[in-house]
Amino acid sequence: MFRLVGRVAVALLIVAEFSLADTVIKDNRDGKMYKTLASGNLNWFTDNLSYRKLASFTDKGGAPYYKQSTWKAACPVGTHVPDIQEWTLFAKDRFTGPRKLSNVKSFAGKTRGFYGNEDAKKIQGKDAAYFAVSDPNGVRAMMLDVKRGNAKMVELPAGAITTVRCVSERNFYAEKNVDEKKMILTDPRDGKNYKVELRDNRLWMVTNLKFSLTSARQCLLEDTTFCKKFGRFYNYNDAKKACPAGWHLPDDGEWRDFQKDREKLNWETIGRGGCKDWDGYCNSELTGHYWSSTSIMKNTGRSWEFRRQAKSIDRTDQNVQKGLYVRCVTELN
Known part of the structure; x- marks a missing residue:
C-alpha cells in the first residue's frame, strides 16, 4: 500500500526527561494555544494542529487531518510543517533511551493512522501514528509505531491525509x-x-x-x-x-x-x-x-x-x- 523510504530506528527518552518547555505558541487565527517541546533549534508542538478551517477531515474523536496541498498554509504564522531533516534530527535528539515504547505513546498521544482521501477508511488505524513531513518530492510521514516503539520515515499514497505537528525556530x-x-x-x-x-x-x-x-x-x-x-x-x-x-x-x-x-x-x-x-x-x-x-x-x-x-x-x-x-x-x- 505504501513503501518505506528510509528507516530511522529510534528509542525514546525516559518519561521523566520528556518534559514540556515553557514556550507556548498561540494561533492568532482561532486563539488556540499549543505547548511546545524544545529540541535543537526548534520548538515542537506537543499536540496535533487543530486549525479546522483547512482540515480535510475530522475523525470521530475530533482530531483534524490535512492533505498535503494544505500543509504549507495550515500551521500558524511563524511555524511550519517539519521537513525530513528536521524530523530525523528530532528523532536522534529526543527519541533515544531504554523506554522507547512508553515514550512513543506519550508523544503520539491519541493519534493513530492516516486516511487515503476524504472518503476512504483509515489505514493502519490502531498501531501507528503518522505525522506530516514537508517534502516537495512526495507525500511522506513520520510513522511512530506505538506497539513496538519504533519510528520510520514512510511514503504515503498520493492524496493521503494525516495529522500535523508544527515547529517554530527557537528564540x-x-x-x-x-x-x-x-x-x-x-x-x-x-x-x-x-x-x-x-x-x-x-x-x-x-x-x-x-x-x-x-x-x-x-x-x-x-x-x-x-x-x-x-x-x-x-x-x-x-x-x-x-x-x-x-x-x-x-x-x-x-x-x-x-x-x-x-x-x-x-x-x-x-x-x-x-x-x-x-x-x-x-x-x-x-x-x-x-x-x-x-x-x-x-x-x-x-x-x-x-x-x-x-x-x-x-x-x-x-x-x-x-x-x-x-x-x-x-x-x-
Whole structure:
C-alpha cells in the first residue's frame, strides 16, 4: 500500500526527561494555544494542529487531518510543517533511551493512522501514528509505531491525509528571559533586571545577583543600600541555588574563559563590593569576590577575586560560610 523510504530506528527518552518547555505558541487565527517541546533549534508542538478551517477531515474523536496541498498554509504564522531533516534530527535528539515504547505513546498521544482521501477508511488505524513531513518530492510521514516503539520515515499514497505537528525556530534569548535588543535579563522570580553580555556563546550577568534579600546581614556593612549597589553576599551552598531557572553559578572553567581577555572586563563593577569575611569585610572599593560552583577541598568553594586598581585576579579556595557575590551564566542554546 505504501513503501518505506528510509528507516530511522529510534528509542525514546525516559518519561521523566520528556518534559514540556515553557514556550507556548498561540494561533492568532482561532486563539488556540499549543505547548511546545524544545529540541535543537526548534520548538515542537506537543499536540496535533487543530486549525479546522483547512482540515480535510475530522475523525470521530475530533482530531483534524490535512492533505498535503494544505500543509504549507495550515500551521500558524511563524511555524511550519517539519521537513525530513528536521524530523530525523528530532528523532536522534529526543527519541533515544531504554523506554522507547512508553515514550512513543506519550508523544503520539491519541493519534493513530492516516486516511487515503476524504472518503476512504483509515489505514493502519490502531498501531501507528503518522505525522506530516514537508517534502516537495512526495507525500511522506513520520510513522511512530506505538506497539513496538519504533519510528520510520514512510511514503504515503498520493492524496493521503494525516495529522500535523508544527515547529517554530527557537528564540534562545527569550527562553533565558533576556531582551536581546537591550541585553537585559529579567529575573522572573522578583522582576529585577540585570545587564548581560555575550562571551563565547555564553550569556553572563555583568552585575551581581540581588535575589532573595531577606536580611541586611547579606549586605556590605549590613546596609541595604550596598545590596542595591553591589548585590547580595551568599554563602557557598546558597550561591549554588541562587541563579534563575536556566542559569547557573559558573564553574572554575567558565570563570577561566570569562577572564581571559582582561581588557574587556569592567573593573569598576567586578572589582568592587568586597566580601563578607566572617565578622569583617574585605576592601569594598578595590576588590570583588565571586563564588564558582567548583569545590576542590572539603568545606571550601573555589572563588575568584578581582582587584580593581591593580587589574589583577586571584583564584583561591574559601570556607563555604564566607559571603561572596554571584554572577550567573548560561549557554546560549
